[in-house]
Amino acid sequence: MSLEEQQPEAEIEAGKTRGDELAELLGDLVIGREEHLNAPGLVIRPDQVQDALFKLRDEAGFDHLSCVTAEEYEDRYESIYHLTKYDDRTDEVSVVVPTSKDDPVSQSAEPVFRTADWHEREAYDLVGIKYEGHPDLRRILLPETWQGHPLGLDYDQDRPQIATLREHANPLEQDHTGEQGNTMYINIGPHHPATHGVLHVETVVDGEQVVDLEPDIGYLHRCEEQMCQQGTYRHQIMPYPDRWDYISAGLLNEWAYARTAEDLADIEVPEYAQIIRTMSAELCRIASHMIALGTFALDVYGDFTAIFMYAMRDREIVQNILEDLTGQRMMFNYFRLGGVVWDLPEPREEFFEKIRDFLDDLPEALEEYHDMITSNEILQARTVGTGVLPPEVAKSYGATGPVARGSGIDYDLRRDDSYGYYDELDWDVVVEDGCDNFSRLLVRMREVEESAKIIQQCVDLLEDWPEDERNIQANVPRTLKPEEDTEIYRAVEGAKGELGIYIRADGTDKPGRFKIRSPCFSNLQTLPEMSEGEYIPDMIASLGSLDIVLGEVDR
Amino acid sequence: MSATLQTTLPDTISGLLGLEGVLGDLVGGLVGAFIIANIMLITTAIAGPWAKRKITAAFGDRIAVNRIGPFGLLVIIPDAVRLMSKELIVPEGVDRPAWDLAPMVIPFSALLGFAVIPMGSGIQLADPETGLAFAFAAASIASLGLVMSGYASNNKFSLIGALRAVAANIAYEIPLVITAASVVIFTGSLRMSEIVAVQAEPLLTIAGVSIPTWFAFVNPFAFVLFIIANLAEVGRNPFDIPEAPTEIVAGYQTEYSSIYFVLIYLGEFIHIFLGGAIAATLFLGGPAGPFLPGFVWFVIKIWAFFLFTQWARSAVPRLRVDQFLEVGWKGMLVLSFANLVLTAIIVGVIA
Numbered sequence: 003m004s005l006e007e008q009q010p011e012a013e014i015e016a017g018k019t020r021g022d023e024l025a026e027l028l029g030d031l032v033i034g035r036e037e038h039l040n041a042p043g044l045v046i047r048p049d050q051v052q053d054a055l056f057k058l059r060d061e062a063g064f065d066h067l068s069c070v071t072a073e074e075y076e077d078r079y080e081s082i083y084h085l086t087k088y089d090d091r092t093d094e095v096s097v098v099v100p101t102s103k104d105d106p107v108s109q110s111a112e113p114v115f116r117t118a119d120w121h122e123r124e125a126y127d128l129v130g131i132k133y134e135g136h137p138d139l140r141r142i143l144l145p146e147t148w149q150g151h152p153l154g155l156d157y158d159q160d161r162p163q164i165a166t167l168r169e170h171a172n173p174l175e176q177d178h179t180g181e182q183g184n185t186m187y188i189n190i191g192p193h194h195p196a197t198h199g200v201l202h203v204e205t206v207v208d209g210e211q212v213v214d215l216e217p218d219i220g221y222l223h224r225c226e227e228q229m230c231q232q233g234t235y236r237h238q239i240m241p242y243p244d245r246w247d248y249i250s251a252g253l254l255n256e257w258a259y260a261r262t263a264e265d266l267a268d269i270e271v272p273e274y275a276q277i278i279r280t281m282s283a284e285l286c287r288i289a290s291h292m293i294a295l296g297t298f299a300l301d302v303y304g305d306f307t308a309i310f311m312y313a314m315r316d317r318e319i320v321q322n323i324l325e326d327l328t329g330q331r332m333m334f335n336y337f338r339l340g341g342v343v344w345d346l347p348e349p350r351e352e353f354f355e356k357i358r359d360f361l362d363d364l365p366e367a368l369e370e371y372h373d374m375i376t377s378n379e380i381l382q383a384r385t386v387g388t389g390v391l392p393p394e395v396a397k398s399y400g401a402t403g404p405v406a407r408g409s410g411i412d413y414d415l416r417r418d419d420s421y422g423y424y425d426e427l428d429w430d431v432v433v434e435d436g437c438d439n440f441s442r443l444l445v446r447m448r449e450v451e452e453s454a455k456i457i458q459q460c461v462d463l464l465e466d467w468p469e470d471e472r473n474i475q476a477n478v479p480r481t482l483k484p485e486e487d488t489e490i491y492r493a494v495e496g497a498k499g500e501l502g503i504y505i506r507a508d509g510t511d512k513p514g515r516f517k518i519r520s521p522c523f524s525n526l527q528t529l530p531e532m533s534e535g536e537y538i539p540d541m542i543a544s545l546g547s548l549d550i551v552l553g554e555v556d557r
Numbered sequence: 558m559s560a561t562l563q564t565t566l567p568d569t570i571s572g573l574l575g576l577e578g579v580l581g582d583l584v585g586g587l588v589g590a591f592i593i594a595n596i597m598l599i600t601t602a603i604a605g606p607w608a609k610r611k612i613t614a615a616f617g618d619r620i621a622v623n624r625i626g627p628f629g630l631l632v633i634i635p636d637a638v639r640l641m642s643k644e645l646i647v648p649e650g651v652d653r654p655a656w657d658l659a660p661m662v663i664p665f666s667a668l669l670g671f672a673v674i675p676m677g678s679g680i681q682l683a684d685p686e687t688g689l690a691f692a693f694a695a696a697s698i699a700s701l702g703l704v705m706s707g708y709a710s711n712n713k714f715s716l717i718g719a720l721r722a723v724a725a726n727i728a729y730e731i732p733l734v735i736t737a738a739s740v741v742i743f744t745g746s747l748r749m750s751e752i753v754a755v756q757a758e759p760l761l762t763i764a765g766v767s768i769p770t771w772f773a774f775v776n777p778f779a780f781v782l783f784i785i786a787n788l789a790e791v792g793r794n795p796f797d798i799p800e801a802p803t804e805i806v807a808g809y810q811t812e813y814s815s816i817y818f819v820l821i822y823l824g825e826f827i828h829i830f831l832g833g834a835i836a837a838t839l840f841l842g843g844p845a846g847p848f849l850p851g852f853v854w855f856v857i858k859i860w861a862f863f864l865f866t867q868w869a870r871s872a873v874p875r876l877r878v879d880q881f882l883e884v885g886w887k888g889m890l891v892l893s894f895a896n897l898v899l900t901a902i903i904v905g906v907i908a
Contacts, residue, residue, distance in 0.1 A: 307872075311619060384877055
């Protein structure tokens with residue numbers, strides 16, 4: 003079920019013409035052409051980035067800047083803007099912007115896509131490309147005082163770094179320096195009961211209302227990209243994705259890497275393994291949405307809510323099933339390139355029975371949640387109409403997953419850029435038009451039902467699968483060495499949204515550049531849009547409804 | 558009516574000790590206060606480290622403390638030792654006298670309120686003419702403690718919490734007192750023992766069982782209003798705005814640790830019980846009840862109120878601060894005045 007098989011016309015045939023078409027559209031702006039595995043690449047001069055992107059956005063309809071990848075070559079720096087469409091995910095284009103070694107300055111894409119703000123800050127931080135016209139080009143993951151750019155070629159790892167406490171000095175002093183005089187600066191986080199990890203939200207409040215806020219991230223940065231660049235394709239990278247979105251969404255993350263690397267190395271995954279993958283990934287999605295539900299209830303209700311425990315109780319059942327399957331509760335490491343590591347646990351009947359029991363009890367549990375949460379008037383008063391994220395804003399920030407679907411954007415990679423076994427199964431993409439905290443909550447609750455539907459069908463298929471055709475892994479060479487300079491950007495629908503991975507092969511058995519597009523990273527960027535002018539409690543609720551995991555934001 | 562009044566606890570004690578005059582008043586008062594305070598402290602000790610955990614755990618499908626003693630009850634002792642032996646961290650720049658006094662003002666004010674509460678079986682410290690007004694006045698001193706703690710802590714979350722606490726107290730104290738006033742219209746007296754005595758009269762008799770004139774039966778609307786306002790006063794869901802852990806960390810008590818934290822927490826719990834005690838006295842016939850001694854009924858009633866607060870906290874979402882104040886000013890205030898006026902008219906017409 004590789005991609006080539008699914009969309010022969012759309013991808014291969016259109017691939018050439020699509021590149022030509024777009025090159026024609028941009029005319030003189032294009033100074034060269036590249037071919038990435040997922041999309042045509044157009045090379046653009048660094049001072050014409052905005053012109054090119056405006057044209058692609060307004061005239062060709064590329065309204066989704068999925069990711070910005072920056073990397074350093076021996077002779078140049080390069081920023082790649084991975085563009086695609088919310089309406090047609092398979093229509094992709096990579097805008098490649100090379101800059102010179104001695105003066106790596108490139109025009110910022112921020113005026114075209116708001117999401118480029120953080121992505122370019124990250125590129126500046128880790129690789130060292132400067133973006134002209136960027137509103138606020140500061141480091142984002144590393145401390146302000148960091149010396150050097152860790153993913154640059156001449157970075158000295160042994161250089162001692164000093165991160166002073168000065169920038170985190172007591173912010174009391176900054177209070178009344180503002181011209182308004184009435185505002186107060188508070189640090190919400192990094193140690194705060196409701197920031198879902200080590201997130202630091204620098205908030206300026208006027209009374210209780212948020213005037214200005216800025217999420218400060220990077221407390222959990224672990225150089226995941228660099229670690230992946232140091233592992234071999236075949237086995238050494240797969241354990242890392244579990245640690246990005248570690249709130250039980252591990253298999254979804256593993257699938258992102260598996261899909262990218264399989265397409266890169268042209269590996270076919272057996273159908274049987276795809277069904278197992280689909281089933282286990284959806285189990286992860288349920289577990290992950292349960293946590294999102296429970297913690298959102300915590301944020302809105304207060305500390306001692308029963309709903310959190312109920313959500314944990316139901317998630318625990320899923321965790322037990324996943325433990326039976328993978329041998330692990332959180333850090334699964336279950337997928338392999340070309341399939342999964344082992345077959346379903348024996349006795350199979352017992353395992354299926356366990357899943358069926360869970361699925362049978364699920365509607366009742368969901369009914370209970372609806373009784374306690376969504377039909378509660380106080381909760382509705384708290385969440386309906388707060389944290390509003392209009393669809394255009396969501397698109398401009400590259401919001402995906404339940405956050406986008408809660409804003410009425412009908413976008414789900416499982417359907418729009420289908421992989422695994424999803425297109426063979428009967429399920430629906432859940433969309434809510436409310437654009438507020440309540441609809442994001444509803445989307446997650448309804449998605450649990452859809453996931454249950456998918457799992458049900460997978461279980462039926464697996465149960466009837468002939469014994470001698472249970473092929474869990476394709477034949478994959480012991481050492482994978484994709485051709486030099488093959489580039490690919492592929493994404494899957496993670497629990498939080500579009501989880502993409504860019505890999506550039508450099509001819510060895512390790513990736514030359516490994517870039518992770520984290521859905522939480524883009525989703526978190528929308529927080530100021532949702533919260534400014536609202537009360538602190540609503541800001542906390544919005545943050546909860548975004549369902550971020552700092553492990554994935556910071557990577 | 559005054560013939561039915563019971564002698565107060567200090568008089569009983571001085572009578573037992575055979576002391577008279579100023580000395581008798583002094584010793585009786587001190588011993589009586591000591592006894593009442595200890596009753597409340599023991600109640601709180603059970604409620605805080607044990608009952609609260611057990612109740613919220615029951616709501617959340619958990620087990621909670623069950624290792625030491627029957628039902629884990631003896632966990633109170635190690636918990637008390639643990640809490641008190643923690644380091645008392647004094648943050649930089651706190652306003653020292655105010656910061657130190659606040660944790661004492663909060664429980665003290667709540668305990669003071671119990672001085673006029675008739676607990677049944679002759680346990681009542683004092684029974685002044687203005688008993689009810691005294692109870693409310695004493696309970697309100699807590700607001701002062703909250704402001705002191707919030708303002709002196711040199712922490713913005715504390716400050717916001719204190720401001721919220723003051724806003725809550727102003728918004729909900731008025732409906733609380735106004736609703737209580739509607740009861741006073743019936744009784745014609747602020748004296749606690751008289752309020753209880755009035756409620757002992759039978760309201761009606763059904764099949765040989767006479768139902769007393771508890772104001773919760775006479776005016777259920779006022780009772781509901783009072784309980785809701787009370788919930789806001791003690792700061793429990795859906796009104797736990799001043800603390801709101803997920804929003805402003807812990808509000809006014811953010812910077813308190815060790816014994817100061819214990820004192821503030823203690824104060825909060827005694828306030829819950831005081832709220833329950835006032836509600837019981839005004840609406841549930843005080844310590845009255847069939848078969849069991851009065852004191853037991855009193856304990857049952859205040860624990861019922863405590864259970865109610867814990868239930869609300871486990872199951873009801875928290876309002877946003879502006880919605881909270883809106884409910885207070887636009888809803889509760891109007892309703893409580895309507896209740897007062899209606900009661901006055903009805904009582905006037907009947908009388």
